[in-house]
Amino acid sequence: MIQEKATTFIIDMYKELNIDETKAHKRIQEIQDEINQTGTYTHNKDELEYGAKVAWRNSNRCIGRLFWDKLTVRDLRHINSEKQFLHSIEEHIEQATNNGKIKPMISIYSNQIEIKNEQLIRYAGYENYGDPKSRETTQLAQHLNWQGKHSDFDILPLIYRINKQPLQFHSYTEGLIKEVSIKHEQFPALEKLQLKWYAVPIISNMDLEIGGLYYHTAPFNGWYMETEIGVRNFTDEYRYDKLKDIAEAFNLDTSTTSSYWRDKALVEFNYAVFHSFKQSGVSIVDHYNASKQFKKFEDNENNVNRKVTGKWSWLAPPLSPSLVHNYHKGYDNEMRSPNFLYKQTEQGCPFH
Template sequence: MLLEKATAFITNMYQELEIDDVTMNNRINVIRKEIKETNMYTHTSEELEYGAKVAWRNSNRCIGRFFWDKLTVRDLRHIDDEQDFIHSIEEHINLATNDGKIQPMISIYSNNIEIMNEQLIRYAGYEDRGDPNSRATTKLLQHLNWSSKGTDFDILPLIYRMNLGNLKYHQYTDSLIKEVPIKHDQYPDLEKLNLKWYSVPIISNMDLEIGGIFYHTAPFNGWYMETEIGVRNFTDEYRYNKLKDIAHAFHLDTTTTTSYWRDKALVEFNYAIFHSFKNAGVSIVDHYTASKQFKKFEENEQKANRKVTGKWSWLAPPLSPSLVHNYHKGYDNEMRSPNFLYKKQKNTCPFH
């Protein structure tokens, strides 16, 4: 089975990159021998880079795939020293943030290193404040003797393990994490809520599968679409659940549903998210532009004779979905390789 998956991957790669059949067959023979001797094979850096990019291209839930070939791939499989690992994680955050001009990036490590965080940057969750989505991770950190300020926006440390050793955590320096205060140019009361969000979503709880090989530690990022923050993170009832507070800041009547206060608040708040990021010099995309980019991605894939798969419920934005291209289309949710896969939960902790 592994040889079949490896052969399919190498064949697709070499054909797409227009590498001659002789070179391709030589590579497949090397892989066949390696699998026969070790039940495993090792990707070259070129195969790793191609595979990671195509995994993004195949990601059914991602509306930002137009930029799949712009992904910066960091091959860090050689790292086995703890301090080198921590330095490389902070380097990823710094390079990806890029002073606000977000760079799509993935860092791929050996499976001897584990990351327990859902994202490299995430806010803590307590019983009465913070992000409820992070409560299990926060409890784990407290078990590891981590202490915090107990605010709505405490940055969680990196939780990791080397070579099946003990779990450890590393607290980032404040200057490493770029955060954006949320303001509205017409409603100054919004600023009084002291809301903010971090600049870069770096997913760290998914497996990268390439040609039958699974990389369990491969944190990656793009940039935010405004609704991810403004509709989901801040207003879902099981997240920060701030919609009524936000509506009050906009002086909306929340005593009746017929005032459409929820709808008005969502539109104005997402406007505030988008322009707060822009005014802070941080990359972000609005859901209309993202949909137009996805349409262009579909056109590019059609020209390349590749089928576009997708999960409709993720591609249709959660704000005014019927106004964008994706809403009116159906997509095949077939999972293809290479791809990013959700890890199987081993326990209640940690992990989008």
């Protein structure tokens, strides 16, 4: 099985990159010999870089795939010490943040390193504070003797294990995590809610599959689309559930649904999220431009006769979806390799 997947991967890669066919056959033979001897094989750096980029291109839930070939791939499979690992994680955060001009990036480690966080940066979730989505990870951190401030926006530590040793946690260096305060120039009362969000979403709970090999620890990031923060994170009832507080800050009548207070608040709040990021110099895309970028991605793929697959419910934005083109299209949700695979039941867009 692994031989078949490896062979398909090498053939596809060498064909797409216009590498001589005889070199492909030679590389396939090398892989076959290695598999016969060890039961597995090792990607070289070119294969790892190509595979990671194509995994993004094949990510059905991601609307930001236009930039798949701009992904910075960090091959960190050699790292085996705690000091090196922690330095490299903070380095990823710093370089990906890039003073606000966010860089798409992936850091690929050996499977001897394990990360327990859903994202490298997440806010803690307590019984009455913070992000409910993080409660399980917060409890694990507390079990390891981490103590948060019990506020709505405590940044969780990195929880990790190296070489099957006991779990450890690492609190990030102060000032490393860039955050954006959410404001609205027409509604100063919004600022009194003291809402904020971190700049870079770095997914750390997915497997990267390339040619039959699975990298269990490969944190990666793109940048935010504003609705992910303004609709899902802050207003979903099972997340921060702040929509009514936001509506009241906008002085809307929340006594009846016929006032459309939810809709009005949602639009203005997403406007606030987008412009707060922009004013802070942090990369973000609105759902209209994200859809236009995805249309460009579709055109590019069609021009080279590659099928565009997608998960419609993730490509249609949660705000005014019928105003963008991908709402009106159907997509085949076929999974292709290479790809990012969800562990257990986690869901979401891999790059947002």
